[in-house]
Amino acid sequence: MSQPIYDRIALIGLGLIASSMFWAIKRSGLAGEVTGYARSPETRNKAREIGLCDRICDSAVEAVEGADLVVLCVPVGAMGPVMQDIASALKPGATVSDVGSVKRNVIEAVLPHIPKGVHFVPAHPLAGTEHSGPESGFAELYDNRWCLLVPVEGSDPEAVARLRALWEGIGANVDEMEADHHDLVLAVTSHTPHLIAYTMVGVADDLRRVTDSEVIKYSAAGFRDFTRIAASDPTMWRDVFLSNKEATLEILGRFTEELFALQRAIRTGDGEHLHDYFTHTRAIRRGIIEAGQDTDAPDFGRGQSAAKTIGTEK
């Protein structure tokens, strides 16, 4: 058990990210008390039922009262309104942070409502699964994943250092990044891949000549990796695309340009172009394995558990 880093932490929004934060904070004793609030009564009840947070409050204002750290864990589009709600209830000297996948837009929505004497340190933990909701969290989600801190102009260095200590205590590696650069990097590593995955899954579903059951039965050939990405929370992703519009559209433009070049190579039978392209992309995979951001086990090492799941079908 570490020394508590904050006496009281309030988590606003209780989905995958917040619930995983809670279990990781508990694991290492990083806070004296963790309060929680979610807009829906069902979520609050579920949270109480499974012991999520030390205390679930029926209003955001109640949850943030006396908190040294308030973390906004709501979809990006809800950050501004939530912040407006809690502004007057914040303890002087407290830090407000968030976990949004987009930073420029969140900063613009949240910063104007931050009271004098309260610190705002935006953050973005790069971790997730295809599951959502208060029951989907687990303490290991952030272990060895990256959390990006995006301090705004005038962010108090001490408040930044304390938040860094929290995320390191949770298990993450921490980096700092400028907001616009963050949004471009994430457009490449996350937002555009998600949009593409959603699109491919939509295409598959839409094809009447290829029945649903065929698409599902034969998904192991590559398609199922797209479906995992495309099973992520719809509200969260709608907000991400609407609020990181510019960078996403830019990367999408690059993507279709490249795709058309490969499409043309297929049409004209230019095997050399295809082979060169495919050889080049292999090296990137190698880099990710070496950086410890994925497993080298074949098929993500899921063969075993998948086989178990379907033991009755054979």
Place this chain on the structure above:
Amino acid sequence: MSQPIYDRIALIGLGLIASSMFWAIKRSGLAGEVTGYARSPETRNKAREIGLCDRICDSAVEAVEGADLVVLCVPVGAMGPVMQDIASALKPGATVSDVGSVKRNVIEAVLPHIPKGVHFVPAHPLAGTEHSGPESGFAELYDNRWCLLVPVEGSDPEAVARLRALWEGIGANVDEMEADHHDLVLAVTSHTPHLIAYTMVGVADDLRRVTDSEVIKYSAAGFRDFTRIAASDPTMWRDVFLSNKEATLEILGRFTEELFALQRAIRTGDGEHLHDYFTHTRAIRRGIIEAGQDTDAPDFGRGQSAAKTIGTEK
């Protein structure tokens, strides 16, 4: 141990697919003897070194002599020439099969060279990993995966049934499908997803403002699932796209159409369109889990092994 289904099986080409077949055949004693041949001497030596196949031959002709089943496990573009090579050495009554990811094109390349009295039963096991080469195989690769048989006009029902028994013995579920339909289904579930993944990885690599190291470090946000697909064997995939040109281009056309619609929704801020689309795609993921073709464990259950891999980095 089952009863051997074939006295002698010859595997031509010794990559992931053939080597996994060998280990699965051994696991269940499905053949008296398995011979193997690969074009490159390095591959043949490696195979001998790791005990892959009962006997490695220095020519394809030698490997197929006396074989009751010959399985062509070479890239789709090499199937025709290899078949031409071995045609005169085939045992009367033998069955020739293949494992190519495209069927119409392979049938057109191979069938004209099949001697009278020899059966041709095309097949396609839907399984793979991002690894390739003789050392990448493992006996469990096909467990509960699908193998599609694509009998041609006049395929001997007994030869088909025997090949089915082999694949079931190897651990796969077996279905039969017509060649053109197979090529369309696979364009949706495999070929187009692969092309898209290759493209996205290429785009990421090409962006000078987002350094390689950032793309790799922050890949866990979605991108890394694309890199796994895009690490597959370049020669195999070049041949797949060149030989399933028509269906791939058709699905690609559908894909870009849908992508442009989503892109437009982002540009115009149509959140409802995005939310509806993303909600719909979730159901497909559910279907794949229920069909036993993937694990429901968060993040494919790879959290544990990935954490182990990088234990030293923290």
